Amino acid sequence: MGPILAVETVMAVSLTAMLALIAAFFAVLGFVPASTVAQRALRAIVAGVAGASAWFAATALGRRLGWVESEEAAFHHLYVLGVVGLPLAGLTLLAISARWPTNDRRLLRMGRALAAVFVLPGLLGVWGTHVEPRWLRVDRVTIAATDTPIRIGVIADIQTDQVGDWEHHVVDRLVAEAPDLIVVAGDLTQLPNHRYNQIRPAIVDLLAALEAPGGVWVIAGNTDPSSEEVVAVAAAAGHRALIDEVAEIEIRGRIVRLGGLAWPNTDRQNARRFIDDFGRSSTDDTVDVLLTHSPDPITSLGSESAIDLVVAGHTHGGQIAVPMIGPLWNVTDLPDTIAAGGLHDMAGTPLYVSPGVGVQRGESPRVRIGVRPSVAVLTF
Numbered sequence: 259m260g261p262i263l264a265v266e267t268v269m270a271v272s273l274t275a276m277l278a279l280i281a282a283f284f285a286v287l288g289f290v291p292a293s294t295v296a297q298r299a300l301r302a303i304v305a306g307v308a309g310a311s312a313w314f315a316a317t318a319l320g321r322r323l324g325w326v327e328s329e330e331a332a333f334h335h336l337y338v339l340g341v342v343g344l345p346l347a348g349l350t351l352l353a354i355s356a357r358w359p360t361n362d363r364r365l366l367r368m369g370r371a372l373a374a375v376f377v378l379p380g381l382l383g384v385w386g387t388h389v390e391p392r393w394l395r396v397d398r399v400t401i402a403a404t405d406t407p408i409r410i411g412v413i414a415d416i417q418t419d420q421v422g423d424w425e426h427h428v429v430d431r432l433v434a435e436a437p438d439l440i441v442v443a444g445d446l447t448q449l450p451n452h453r454y455n456q457i458r459p460a461i462v463d464l465l466a467a468l469e470a471p472g473g474v475w476v477i478a479g480n481t482d483p484s485s486e487e488v489v490a491v492a493a494a495a496g497h498r499a500l501i502d503e504v505a506e507i508e509i510r511g512r513i514v515r516l517g518g519l520a521w522p523n524t525d526r527q528n529a530r531r532f533i534d535d536f537g538r539s540s541t542d543d544t545v546d547v548l549l550t551h552s553p554d555p556i557t558s559l560g561s562e563s564a565i566d567l568v569v570a571g572h573t574h575g576g577q578i579a580v581p582m583i584g585p586l587w588n589v590t591d592l593p594d595t596i597a598a599g600g601l602h603d604m605a606g607t608p609l610y611v612s613p614g615v616g617v618q619r620g621e622s623p624r625v626r627i628g629v630r631p632s633v634a635v636l637t638f
Contacts, residue, residue, distance in 0.1 A: 268331055268621045271320035272338035278316045279339065280347050283309030284354075313339065330622035333587075337623040341383025348376025386578070386627040391617055392424060394431060397634035399601050401567060401608050404638055406510050408545060411437030411470060412634040414571025415614030417481055419449035421460035428615045429467045432633040438509045439472030443571035443612060444479025444521065444551035446488065448619045454483055458491065465495035472507045475500055477518045479551040479572065481619075485520055500549065502532045504539075512545060519550040524558075533558045540564035545638055553597075553611050554590050556604045567636070568609045575599040575613030579628035587618075599629070610636055 286305035317335050320326045326334075355369035411432050418425055432440065446461055447454065468474045474497040478488040485501045492499040500518020507514045517536040523529055533548070533555055540546035546565045548555070553570035575598055576585020588597040596602050599613035615631040617624040 267325050268334050269338070271317065271325050271331070272335045273342070275313045275316035275320070275335055276339050276343035276346075278312035279309040280343060280350065282312035283347065284350060326621055328621045330618065330620060334621055334623045337383070337625065340379045341387075342380070344376040345378075345380030345383075348373040351376065382627065383625075386625040387623075390628075390630060391624070391626045393630050394428060394615070395630045395632040396431060396435065397600075397632050398435075398637070399610065399634060400637045401601070401610075402638055406512055408439075408509050408512060408514060408638045409435075409437040410547065410567075410569070410636045410638075411435060411440040412443065412569055412610065412612050412636060413440065413468075413615060414443035414551075414612035415445040415479070415574060415616045416442075416464075417445045417448045417479075417614070417616030417619065418461075419447065419453070419457070419619055421457055421464050425464055425615075426467065428631070428633060429464060432635075433467070433469060435633075435635045437470050437635050439507060439514065439516075440468050440470045440474045441516070441547075441549050441569055442468070442474065442476040443549060443569060444477050444488075445481045445571065445614070445616070446476075446479070446491070447483070448481035448616075451483060462491055462494045465492065465497060468495075468497070472509050472514065473497065473505075475505060475516055475518065475549065477501070477549050477551060478521045480521055482521075502528055504536060506544075513543070514545045514547060515540065517546070517548045519548065519555060521551055523550045523552045524554050529555065530558060537563035537565050540566070552590060553592055553609060556607065556609050557591070559605070559607055563607060565607055566638070568604075568607060569612070569636070570609070571612045571614050573597040573599060573611055573613070574616075574618060574626075575629035577618060577626050577629055581628070585629070599632075610634065 283305045286308045287301060351369060352373040413432055416425060476488060476492040476497055476499040478485040482488050489499040489501060501520040504515055504517045507516060519529060519532060536548060537559060541564060548565050548568045550570050552572040556568050559565060573590060576587045578586045579598060580586065584594040585598050588594050590597050596611060599611045602609045612634055613629055613632050615633060617626060
C-alpha cells in the first residue's frame, strides 16, 4: 500500500476541482447569449464541456503536484463532485431561474426540474457518509447442522484511525451474541505510521473488550502496520495472533483447528506452503477453519482439501453496491458476487466473506452505500 496522504489534502483538491467546474459552467452559461431553443441547447453543451475541462485540469494539477497519488483519489473527486458539487450547482441554478422571465413557463419548469435532479445526489451523500456506515447488521449463518454446534464470531476490517463509540458498539454487539470463539480477520487500523502510536493503547483496549470461551484469534491485514505489530497488540489485549500458524481449540469435546494465514495471503511462497500443509493435515475428526484476510487463497485449495470453512474479509462488500449490478469496487481476483460478501460454496468448500465494519480511508471517500457494515456468527 502506498503512503497515506492527509484526507484534508485530497478533499481540498476535490473541492477545488468542483468549484472550477461550477465556475466554468456558469461563466459560459451566463456570458454566451442564446435566444432560440437550439442556441440554448448548444450553450448548455459548451458550458458542460467547459466545466468538465476545468474539473479535469484541476484534478490533473493536484496529481502533478503530488497532492494526490492513488486511483482512489479519482473516486474521491467524483464523489465530492456528485454529492457536493451537483447539489451546489442545482441550488445556484434554482437561484438563477428565479430571475428568468415568468412568461416562459416551460423554461422555468425545465430549470427547476434540472435543479431538483442536481440536488438529489446530496441526499445520497448524507446517507452514504453519515447513516449507512453506522447501520450495523449481525449476520447469523448456519454452515451445517450438527448435534454439537460450534459458533464462530467474525469481525473484520475495523480499519479505524480513531477508536470511538462506533468501534466499541461493534465489539459489544458481537460479544452479546456469545459465540464460542471470535476471529478478527485483519485490518485493525488504517492511518499514517507516525500517528499509529497515538491510538495504539485504544486499539489494545478495544481488542481486550472482545471475549469468548474459545478465545479471540487475530490475523494481520494489508492496512495494519506489520504482522509483528499485530502479534504484539493482540498479546497486549490478552489474545493471540496467528501468523502462518495453526491453533487447536477444544469446544464441547470437539477440536477446532484454526489456521491463520499471514499477509500477503497470495504471491508468497510460504503462503501456498501453509495452505497446502493445513489442507493436507485436516481430518474428518476436526473442524478445520482457514482464516485469511483476503478471500483469494480459496482458489489455492484443491478438491481433495478437507478444510471445512474459509473465513475472510478485505472486500468491504465493495462499499458501494448498485442493485442488479453489484459492488463497484472489487479488490480481489474473485467474481463480484463473492466480493460482495456472505456465504459461498467454492468447489465444495464453504467461504464466508465479511463485508467488514469500517471503511477504506487514505485518499478514498469514507462511504458505504448499499453495503451495511456487519459482524457475523457462523454456526457449525
